[in-house]
Amino acid sequence: PDLKADNITEKHLLRHGDVLFAAKGTKNFAAWYESKNQPSVASTSFFVIRLYESVSNKILPEFLVWLINHPTAQKFLKGKAIGTSIVSISKTVLEELEISIPDILIQKAILKISQLHNTEKSLRQQIETLREKQIQQQIINAIK
Template sequence: MRLADACTIHTGYTARGRLEPAAAGGVLAIQLRDISPEGIVDPERLTRVQLDGLAERYFVRTGDVVFRSRGERNTASALDERLQEPALAVLPLMVLRPKREVVTPEYLAWAINQPPAQRHFDSAARGTNIRMIPRSSLDDLELDVPDIETQGKIVVVDALAERERELTQLAADTRRKMISLLLVERTNSMRPKTRQERTSK
């Protein structure tokens, strides 16, 4: 299924200059820098900006997906229930609004982040200094879209696998630190005592 048939696609808001934080009020804004390497958007870290007369299509809500169309990582992130008010999506972010009877936000983001979709973007990328993914490449991306129940199972298994990876990495890091401490203690115990250390006893 083409991505354009599974969701509506909009470009983010084009900022004419640097978006300055609002002293009071304003609207939440999601910019490229607000998406973590793991694809997480933390609403508590978003900045409010003072802008008026914005079109509704630029705003994202829980259940929408944002796509990074510029940079080395062209991945998608599903916005969860922590986003409790509309937020302005700023270019180079693209707004993907899933057709809920066809695809869930979590599965859509997962599918876009998988190797087949990423290879599609690799072949379509433009730019030499800054990699950019054209809108047409998003429209024409082919995705395997199973039934909603299967989508949910895939997302759950993927989340469990990611958690397992995190715990495995944490265990490896902890073990490495413990070994380092033991080696340091062993090295210190084998170090010849200085005259001051010998006479202090």
């Protein structure tokens, strides 16, 4: 739906570089907000982590997303989740998550390695899918 400017205060609008954390439900993940075009507001299922100037030169939003989505952090967060039908992670639990912040150059290197690893996994999956199709086609051709 369209956002009416008179109903929303500026502080609720997402800004480029905000980190969104899905605090409710079975999938608790972080995502980096990149859009600069249309005004957007996070739903109440998300916490918005805003990196202010005092820390924005020390940690990249993309790196914070990577840290929160890392299996070690996810294990910690899942272990502290509360609720039965709809589990949630409280702001306090998210604040308890301890993170190490390396130098910006190291953060960039980690992100690049992670991106290359994800690309490799995707390519391996594509190769596996194509190989499966090839084998199935060869089997069909053999019985014709």
